[in-house]
Amino acid sequence: MPRPVSLRPAVPALYSLALAAVVLGPLLTSPGYLLLRDAVSTPRSFPTDSALGLTDAAARAVPQDALLAAASSVVDGGLVVTALLTGALWAAGWGSARLVAVLLPTAGLPARLVAATVGVWNPYVAERLLQGHWSLLVGYAALPWTVVAAVAVRRGARSGWPALAVCLGVAGLTPTGALLASVTALAVLAPPGGRSRLVPRLAGAVALAGAVAAPWLVATAVSGGAGDGSDPAGVRAFAARAEPALGTLGSVAGLGGIWNADAVPASRTTVWALVGTAALLLVVACGVPALWRRRRNPVLGVLTALAAVAVLGPALAATGPGLQAGEWAMVHVPGAGLLRDTQKWVAWAVPLYALAAAAGVGTLHARFGGRAGVWATATALTVLLALPDLAWGVGGRVRPVQYPDAWQRVAATVPSGDGDVAVLPAGMFRRFEFSGAAPVLDPAPRMLRADVLQSGELVVAGGTVAGEGRGAAEVERLLLAGAAPADLAAHGVGWVLVEHGTPGDLGDSARTLEQLEPVVTDAALSLYRVPGVAGTPSDDRTAALAAHALWAAVSAGGLVGLLVLRRRVRRREHHGGRRRAREQS
Known part of the structure; x- marks a missing residue:
């Protein structure tokens, strides 16, 4: 029994x-x-x-x-x-x-x-x-x-x-x-x-x-x-x-x-x-x-x-x-x-x-x-x-929270391999009405197929902590100075995304935006195309993907090992139960 x-x-x-x-x-x-x-x-x-x-x-x-x-x-x-x-x-x-x-x-x-x-x-x-x-x-x-x-x-x-x-x-x-x-x-x-x-x-x-x-x-x-x-x-x-x-x-x-x-x-x-x-x-x-x-x-x-x-x-x-x-x-x-x-x-x-x-x-x-x-x-x-x-x-x-519909339209518009995305206002953190009172990291880098440039600069109580993204910081400086589109293109920028309804520094970026083609215009977001950019993938992607594969292999290999051991234990228990049943009969 x-x-x-x-x-x-x-x-x-x-x-x-x-x-x-x-x-x-x-x-x-x-x-x-x-x-x-x-x-x-x-x-x-x-x-x-x-x-x-x-x-x-x-x-x-x-x-x-x-x-x-x-x-x-x-x-x-x-x-x-x-x-x-x-x-x-x-x-x-x-x-x-x-x-x-x-x-x-x-x-x-x-x-x-x-x-x-x-x-x-x-x-x-x-x-x-x-x-x-x-x-x-x-x-x-x-x-x-x-x-x-x-x-x-x-x-x-x-x-x-x-x-x-x-x-x-x-x-x-x-x-x-x-x-x-x-x-x-x-x-x-x-x-x-x-x-x-x-x-x-x-x-x-x-x-x-x-x-x-x-x-x-x-x-x-x-x-x-x-x-x-x-x-x-x-x-x-x-x-x-x-x-x-x-x-x-x-x-x-x-x-x-x-x-x-x-x-x-x-x-x-x-x-x-x-x-x-x-x-x-x-x-x-x-x-x-x-x-x-x-x-x-x-x-x-x-x-x-x-x-x-x-x-x-x-x-x-x-x-x-x-x-x-x-x-x-x-x-x-x-x-x-x-x-x-x-x-x-x-x-x-x-x-x-x-x-x-x-x-x-x-x-x-x-x-x-x-x-x-x-x-x-x-x-x-x-x-x-x-x-x-x-x-x-x-x-x-x-x-x-729920994203406004404009985020999906922008995500569907920006392809990969067609230049990086610069964002406005300046900075990495946002205060959107739809996300509540607390500051939030800009969701654009995780929403779009293209790389979104971020300097990593953090504004905290008592001052600012500089980030490591030197290239992104330079692009941000150009935008706030109202630079010509060609200057952005020279830094690999193919798109400019303006996120409305959140505080932040816009500088003289309006001068730059006037010279760009608007692709998406909405109360929540505006997306502009920067001409003359062809994206180039990083030469280091192979090494990075191999490193990620190694990490995944460790986790998956360990899980497979545990499942195999568990199956062996169950098999031994099953055979042991059958043997005891024969001995008792």
Whole structure:
């Protein structure tokens, strides 16, 4: 007689999915596109040179943009981003629960659900959602799974390497995610011990890390995006920020402190920031004694060290000496611009926080008695109430929008290979009536088949941070000066797109536009043709495409390996069940 199927193992996954749905409710219940600060989803995007990281700007969105270009050729791009973001929050909670099952195997289901709550429901997730860093959250979600996979490698499990390949590949959707997961994997694999040999496992992890980082490493090498250094002004602009009633250290210890004061939940702008942080840290502190008793476990030691770096590093980087060191690095260390948003590295603290919160359930149960489920419920509610407005799109601020029809007409008009697109007004950020009050990245680069020139210059509180796109900055200067169309054509510009209804500098561009042929004229957008331009594809596309293929192969190969192993296990279980049935008959 077959055994009844138990749903108990699926509870953490179902619970995490429910939490993700509560957080992302507006995106899941209404059609449209995520367009909020750095988050830009469009119906369709294309594999332009910019998407492959082959412009002179820093390659910060590879292979993310190439993946969206491929996926949106089959499925609407808005659905792709919503699915990836939902999967990220789901995986963050489920992975946290799985991490507890692996490292604290005596912790029961209630404790694992507490860990899942911490993984999904925290200020880091809220602030990165409001900043539009959906792809960073994909890398964040991979962290607990990366630890689980690295532990499997240490233990000599066959599933370890393919699982690690999948984790690093998924995290590698962005350069930051690749660094977060790769450092985590190497840190877990580095301590001696385990059934696998130290040097081979470290070498294997380094090889995987290099493969998943290939898209942005190759793009940076061939385009020179990091060759001139980053603007040192970005260090102060993107330093971690102290929240109300909390110093910088308290803010990052509470998993908050993002540099942009406008990208925080409303509750974190009041004294509730102190209350919520105290509640979260109390939940974590309850489990510290239990983790201390397991201090001989090298993996727990590594996660503790990573958490300490994640909290102390951004706090120290925001001090006077830390800012000076960062400014020096921006000028003298190639690629240091990737590190300037120091608060994003707070993600390394979350796996330890989730473990401590789960361990705290056992501590409370042992000390005060009662049922573990009651203590787990109280702990989870404490975490939820510490950040009440994360629900429903962080208080309704993360919601879909609809593009005016003119965007689709322009997208259908501009071909590839017929010159680049210059945009007006100047700058990368827009404030459209249809997208709400928050500034948003210009959607044109992800909407059009041609490369849209962007300087990368960012306007932040207290000043401007220069970008790396020198060529785009020169074209912008020509437009604002009212240059002749021939001057634009000499820089490879075949189109000028004017986006109406958003503030920004137009300079004397009207003189240039008067000499151009209007192709699309609408209240939302005007598109002009610049004559005499023939686009030339980048000579480096082959190398960039090969790097993206390598990244995809790592992820796909790992997934195939896991499926093959799972099929073998099921086959053995099936044959074992048949053999036992024959023996009993």
